[in-house]
Amino acid sequence: MSRGFGLQQGAEAVLYTAPFLFQCEPTFQASTPSDADAAHAQPIIIKRRFPRAYRHRTLDKKLTRGRLASEARNLLKARKLGVKVPAVLRVDVDALCIYLERIPGDTLKEKLARQTKNDKEQVETTLKALGAACATLHQGNIVHGDLTPSNVMVTTTQESAPSVALIDFGLAQTSTLAEDKAVDLYVLERAINSTANDGDEAEPFGHVLAGYESRASKGLWNAVRTKLDEVRARGRKRTMVG
Amino acid sequence: MSDLSPRQHQEDNSPSLVLGIEGSANKVGVGIVSCKGAVRANPRRTYVTPPGTGFLPRETAQHHRAVILELVSEALAEASLDSHACDDKGKRRVAAVAYTKGPGMGGPLVACAVVARTLSLLWRVPLVDVNHCVAHIEMGRLITKARDPAVLYVSGGNTQVIAYNNGRYQIFGETIDIAIGNALDRVARALHLPNDPAPGLHVENCARSGKRLLDLPYAVKGMDVSFSGLLTKAESLSTRAKRTYDRNAPLPPPEACLASDASASDDDEYTDADVCLTLQETCFAMLVETAERAMSHTGADSLLLVGGVGCNKRLQAMAEAMCAERGAFCHATDERFCIDNGAMVAWAGWNQYNAWRVGASDTSDEAAMKAFPVSNGFCTQRFRTDDVYAGAWRNLEEEGDEPTAKKAKS
Ligand SMILES: Nc1ncnc2c1ncn2[C@@H]1O[C@H](COP(=O)(O)OP(=O)(O)O)[C@@H](O)[C@H]1O
Numbered sequence: 227m228s229r230g231f232g233l234q235q236g237a238e239a240v241l242y243t244a245p246f247l248f249q250c251e252p253t254f255q256a257s258t259p260s261d262a263d264a265a266h267a268q269p270i271i272i273k274r275r276f277p278r279a280y281r282h283r284t285l286d287k288k289l290t291r292g293r294l295a296s297e298a299r300n301l302l303k304a305r306k307l308g309v310k311v312p313a314v315l316r317v318d319v320d321a322l323c324i325y326l327e328r329i330p331g332d333t334l335k336e337k338l339a340r341q342t343k344n345d346k347e348q349v350e351t352t353l354k355a356l357g358a359a360c361a362t363l364h365q366g367n368i369v370h371g372d373l374t375p376s377n378v379m380v381t382t383t384q385e386s387a388p389s390v391a392l393i394d395f396g397l398a399q400t401s402t403l404a405e406d407k408a409v410d411l412y413v414l415e416r417a418i419n420s421t422a423n424d425g426d427e428a429e430p431f432g433h434v435l436a437g438y439e440s441r442a443s444k445g446l447w448n449a450v451r452t453k454l455d456e457v458r459a460r461g462r463k464r465t466m467v468g
Numbered sequence: 469m470s471d472l473s474p475r476q477h478q479e480d481n482s483p484s485l486v487l488g489i490e491g492s493a494n495k496v497g498v499g500i501v502s503c504k505g506a507v508r509a510n511p512r513r514t515y516v517t518p519p520g521t522g523f524l525p526r527e528t529a530q531h532h533r534a535v536i537l538e539l540v541s542e543a544l545a546e547a548s549l550d551s552h553a554c555d556d557k558g559k560r561r562v563a564a565v566a567y568t569k570g571p572g573m574g575g576p577l578v579a580c581a582v583v584a585r586t587l588s589l590l591w592r593v594p595l596v597d598v599n600h601c602v603a604h605i606e607m608g609r610l611i612t613k614a615r616d617p618a619v620l621y622v623s624g625g626n627t628q629v630i631a632y633n634n635g636r637y638q639i640f641g642e643t644i645d646i647a648i649g650n651a652l653d654r655v656a657r658a659l660h661l662p663n664d665p666a667p668g669l670h671v672e673n674c675a676r677s678g679k680r681l682l683d684l685p686y687a688v689k690g691m692d693v694s695f696s697g698l699l700t701k702a703e704s705l706s707t708r709a710k711r712t713y714d715r716n717a718p719l720p721p722p723e724a725c726l727a728s729d730a731s732a733s734d735d736d737e738y739t740d741a742d743v744c745l746t747l748q749e750t751c752f753a754m755l756v757e758t759a760e761r762a763m764s765h766t767g768a769d770s771l772l773l774v775g776g777v778g779c780n781k782r783l784q785a786m787a788e789a790m791c792a793e794r795g796a797f798c799h800a801t802d803e804r805f806c807i808d809n810g811a812m813v814a815w816a817g818w819n820q821y822n823a824w825r826v827g828a829s830d831t832s833d834e835a836a837m838k839a840f841p842v843s844n845g846f847c848t849q850r851f852r853t854d855d856v857y858a859g860a861w862r863n864l865e866e867e868g869d870e871p872t873a874k875k876a877k878s
């Protein structure tokens with residue numbers, strides 16, 4: 227990745243990286259910052275939402291603006307709760323851009339895809355930390371809305387255990403309902419268990435739950451665990467008849 | 469669709485047709501399909517109720533019972549077979565009878581299963597039980613030649629985002645309450661749109677005259693969607709909507725309703741067309757968004773639309789736009805195969821039967837009857853798409869080049 231900017235295209239946003247000190251706008255200038263500058267530069271992420279052509283314009287505007295606002299709002303709330311999330315540096319409502327602190331490391335999706343037998347312990351710790359982060363979020367009545375492994379950043383260092391940060395809060399909401407929290411976990415469960423390779427442990431999601439239980443209050447844990455069973459069974463119970 | 473020529477040469481003399489019966493909801497159909505996937509016959513009838521009403525299980529079953537024998541005769545005649553399933557040389561051409569085991573409405577399912585069991589006994593051929601959803605997917609794959617697509621399965625009774633994984637059609641996301649087709653039908657009812665030929669078609673046509681987007685909740689929950697809250701709101705909006713729909717009026721071009729930026733609050737005056745427009749735009753955006761997520765999760769390079777709502781042109785356009793943006797391909801079929809039909813059950817039945825033949829050491833008629841006994845011919849209203857081991861036949865495809873290249877030993 228070049229130092230000036232990098233590019234990541236998601237479903238409804240383009241992401242640029244930029245060195246914080248120089249240029250906050252996503253320009254495509256070829257000039258690279260000098261090394262001295264780079265040493266002070268704290269790289270940031272600029273996430274720019276773009277219109278989706280398949281949606282009706284009016285609906286698209288409503289959704290895009292709504293998601294930008296809820297991303298900013300819920301990142302702040304999550305941070306206050308003590309969940310590791312990128313800091314919000316700036317929100318540009320007209321350009322539909324949010325400027326974020328850049329979390330070093332890889333997404334959990336990449337980590338899981340690349341894991342080998344030797345990483346088993348580290349993956350376990352990571353999943354537990356992820357569970358704990360979710361519990362903190364839920365304890366504060368925020369649901370993430372899109373808890374998939376590509377929305378979890380994992381930072382590993384030599385010295386300490388891997389740390390987990392949550393990103394992509396566009397679908398996040400305030401909710402006190404155990405149901406909504408259970409759905410959060412259910413999404414994560416399906417995504418994580420389906421990325422497991424052959425020969426891996428059958429249910430890596432178990433570690434997430436263990437981490438969740440260790441952090442959540444008794445009340446939250448009991449309510450969410452019961453609801454999670456309900457949500458899992460929901461599909462199976464539904465008579466598929468109009 | 470081009471090579472589905474109704475007549476295709478038999479290349480060997482073993483019976484190579486399957487007759488399939490579908491009737492899990494308000495359509496009943498009998499299809500005859502060859503082992504190569506050529507559709508020889510596919511007649512269908514729909515139970516249509518007066519505007520403002522929906523179809524109930526009992527009446528629907530009565531309807532199916534009244535027309536099904538006629539449909540069987542029609543299908544046989546169209547495929548140039550007699551009532552013994554023999555051709556003009558007196559040779560039995562039908563290798564198996566397939567029927568929909570579920571999911572669906574109990575009464576209508578049973579009405580069809582009875583006939584399937586009877587034919588199986590009469591002709592002494594295996595009785596293959598088929599999952600309705602799997603049949604939709606396999607028919608869609610056959611028609612469009614999509615090898616390994618993500619699937620958006622949208623109908624009156626089902627709403628699922630599916631991807632093939634580990635031998636199963638795994639459900640990535642689905643509705644947590646009512647099905648999309650059901651939501652559309654119920655709004656059609658609230659607006660008193662006609663049910664003939666299908667309420668959803670009138671919602672689609674009515675929406676073309678829409679001018680403004682109203683406010684409906686957008687409910688994507690993780691990978692799942694929810695339509696019940698949105699439906700309640702749409703039904704209540706319907707009561708105050710000005711009725712403008714005329715089924716005989718010429719349709720405005722499809723872009724017309726998308727051109728305007730106007731939105732309206734609930735207090736303004738609005739029409740049935742605005743309600744239909746809003747309903748479609750909101751529901752379909754939810755579906756396309758979840759389909760896209762499944763595609764990015766599985767890395768699928770194509771999307772297959774199946775089920776009755778899959779022939780909605782607006783949904784197709786939206787899915788195509790989404791796919792185009794990510795460099796993927798969108799496959800859709802028309803109402804002959806999107807909407808419930810007998811051929812899809814026959815084709816899924818053939819795949820199941822053929823997978824058995826390829827794997828079995830003894831493929832004699834007796835062994836076949838034992839493997840697919842009439843006594844197994846019951847129905848179930850709950851039958852999950854991922855309950856079926858589709859690897860049985862999909863694994864055969866992976867070895868050969870064509871979907872049915874692998875021949876049985878017999
Ligand atoms: N703050 C961040 N630090 C580091 N990487 C990030 C950050 N935000 C996003 N990314 C990277 O960009 C990808 C897409 O960002 P995300 O916010 O999830 O957008 P989308 O809505 O398109 O999924 C993430 O999966 C991650 O790889």
Ligand SMILES: [Mg+2]
Binds near residue numbers: 236376377394
């Ligand atoms: Mg993301």
